[in-house]
Amino acid sequence: MNHKSDFPIFDYFQKQGKPLVYLDSAAMTQMPRAVIDAVRSHDEEAHANVHRGIYALSETATAKYEQARETVRAFLNARSANEIIFTRNTTESINLVAYALGKSMLREGDRILISRAEHHSNILPWQMLAEEKGIVLDMVDADEQGKISLAVIERLITPATRLAAFSHVSHVLGTINPVAEMGKLFRERKILFLVDAAQSVGHLPTDVQEIWCDFLVFSGHKMGGPTGIGVLYGREELLAGMPPFLRGGGMIQDVSFDHTEFAVLPAKFEAGTPNVSGAVGLAAAIEYIRKIGFDEIRKIDEEMTTELFSRLGQIKGITIFGPHDAKDRGGVASFTLDGIHPHDLATILDRDNICIRAGHHCAMPLMKYLGVLATTRTSFWVYNTRDDVKQLAEGIEKSRLLLKKKP
């Protein structure tokens, strides 16, 4: 099945005579028409602030916003809608957790366990706690195939380890991490577990009860939704004990000049006017994913990865990072090419409207570990076809010819 026709942007570039080969979905997925339409009809028919107005229009907007929350709850199999906090993105969600835990549960000398393959968003907030609160960061390394083993994790756990934060799917290596097994391990040791699901929610079924995580975070724009909307799932008992991150309107019960009583969940963590149409768009993206089905998405990811390996495997001087088996990978793959810098490759591919990512991918600790300054990254979603991968491979050959050393 070809799902490209669900996404207006491909039609747009087709009509321009410059067909779009989009291979950067790990940075941002394209939006299906269903999402664009849901946002537009909300803006045209239900645009008003939420939880404020006494008039019907505001009530409609509030109902749609809370309906979106319920859609997210069901999607993640969370126990209660109180466990779903809307944020701007993954980064904000992790900062919220780091800030609020830093102010409440974590003490000097406590340890936090992360992996070297994490996105800067899942490193810097914890680094802040290390600098400001004397918390110690421990780093797990992936093996040469990009896999993180439970045995290595176990070896780094100490009695002072209070929190572990890992991505479900690595945004550089593509590895699918065994989060359910990790969750069990951490739960048995009473270690809080945060899952960065930015690269997985749009690709793999996500069940927070099955993973047994305490927090799970992601961004709408990496799963077909609009920008500016993200999610923090948190276990209700934990969220209830954490102080608010941002303060202001919409998150209070009672305010006097010397004291404020905060609102109950989830409002406590949603200070200020939220991104209402973004939440509505996110819910539409979830509906779209449900319609396509994770089996189909998974099939596409594996098919694209297999095609990529077989095409790139024929190119001399290619190194592909991460697991060798498509079954162990999400929709992301990074590689380097001897003699061609990723930036030059990206520029030359761009001339044929082929979009790939070149750089350190906000994972400088991992780049240092891999011994490279930058990689080229391709990433897939439901609209990709084997022809996209073919065009990429042809583009790489073209770049090689163009940049070939002149005699």
Added chain:
Amino acid sequence: MPDTLYSDTIMSHYYHPQNYGLWPEFSAEQRYANPLCGDIITVRMRFDGERIEAVCFEHEGCVISRAAASLLCEDILGKTKQEIREIVYADIEGLLGIAVMPARLKCSILALEAIRRMV
């Protein structure tokens, strides 16, 4: 048809960069990295009073940043510190002989940013 970005001049400076390789005696040294892609350059300079007597560099990165570094180092030899302080991004485009697309601006000015920090 000649390529507009990967021109003969640029490719020749990429494969045969001038003033390449770091020598041991220098008056100033600066390492500079492009925060977007991780390209890294180290530039060393020797001054004769206000004048640039010698300059050399080593670099890991793309075609554009290396060619721009090679061309710029050639260009600044013999100039005064004040003259170097007056170099703007457009001058690098002049040296490269192309209009640099916004996505590659940071590549083209890697060497300039390192050199600016020494004068």
